Amino acid sequence: MARHRPVDRRGDHRDVARAVPSAGGSASLFACLRLGRRTADVGLATDPNPGRSRGPRALAPGARSQPQGDRVSDAPQAQPADPPSRQNTRQAAEAEQRVLGQLRLALPLVAILATTVAGALLGPGPAVLVLAGFALLAAIESLWSSLQALLGEAPLSREDAYAYGAPSAEEEQKRAVLRALKDLEFERGVGKISDEDFAELTARYRAEAKRLLQVIDERGRPGREKVEKLVDQLLKEQGLDSTHEPANDTESESEAESEADPRAQPCPHCQTANDDDAVFCKKCGARLDPNEAKK
DSSP, X not given: OOOOOOOOOHHHHHHHHHHHHHSOTHHHHHHHHHHHHHHHHHHHHXXXXXXXXXXXXXXXXXXXOOOOTTOOOSSOOOOOOOOHHHHHHHHHHHHHHHXXXXXXXXXXXXXXXXXXXXXXXTOHHHHHHHHHHHHHHHHHHHHHHHHHHHHTOXXXXXXXXXXXXSOOHHHHHHHHHHHHHHHHHHHHHHTSSOHHHHHHHHHHHHHHHHHHHHHHHHHHHXXXXXXXXXXXXXXXXXXOOXXXXXXXXXXXXXXXXXXXXTXXXXXXXXXXXEOTTXXXXXXXXXXXXXXXHHO
16 A cells, blocks of 8 residues: 655745745745745645644535635525425326326227127127217217316417417517617607607607507407407397497487576577576587576
8 A cells, every 4th residue: 555655845935935035026926925825736635634624614525615705605506496286286287188198099999999899799789889888988078178178277288378378479579669669768868869869760660660550450350350240240139230320419418408497598609508697608609698598
């Protein structure tokens, strides 16, 4: 077994002592620091017991240093886990989907095998009954899947969820343009851009926003037309006409007021009934004569 050979560090100290008088100023200081650091590295590399106590900061072999002050530990930070209830719900949904998928794949094979065995052992009548039973089971499974989709209990895949919930490209561009207009207003307020640049950029962004709004409106027009047709059909079924225009509200109100109040003062210009103490006509604004109303 090889023994540890001690390293003679006197040469390093002699080098330090030799470098101090030969160099001057900051050069001598840097030489001392560099040689001292090399001496410390040589001592650590040749020490047979690196885990031996060297002071209050010494660590045992295999121990991991803890963060001190502003130092950050090398160990990865633990990510917050999902709540147990959410994990259980997700796992149950995934397990149910796996079981249903396996049943859908195995059901035709089992039906063919059972029908063949029943026909070979019991005859054609029982074989037809077995086949009808499996067909009924497949219909029930399809109905159950449809009910889950209608009630909103069927889990969506990532692609379907993103397709249903994500905004369109035009909507995202519209939001970006509106945000850019707000940023331009702010930069103009703090004096970062001139009035000429602000006017040019604002006109450009407004034109782009108008174009995007037209595209979004054209895309939603078929849905609005379909809704209008359904509303018209519902009104016709209930005996109402959606194209009927109401009568003039001003005329009906004036007639009702004239019939309700016999002391109402008519306007000499538009014949609108006004209150007894009115000074001006409420429709045309002409001045009224209270003496004529008293007569």
